[in-house]
Amino acid sequence: MSIKIRCNDYGYECDHVLDEELTMGLIGKLRDHFEEEHGLDYTIEAVTQMITNRGHSLESIKK
Ligand SMILES: [Zn+2]
DSSP: OEEEEEGGGGTOSOOOEEEEEOBHHHHHHHHHHHHHHHOOOOOHHHHHHHHHHTTOOGGGSBO
16 A cells, blocks of 8 residues: 655645555655755664654554
């Protein structure tokens, strides 16, 4: 099952959307996007936290 992650939902005025299965790879892509587009050097842990804060359980994230 894929999920939609909109950069906009995380507080940035940005139309970047990731629409794919929730995996560590997806979290890595989102992290890279924050760094490349917004100059934010988040850790994987921080981005994982942002996603779980939006109601996605840690268990639902595939390795
Ligand atoms: Zn963005």
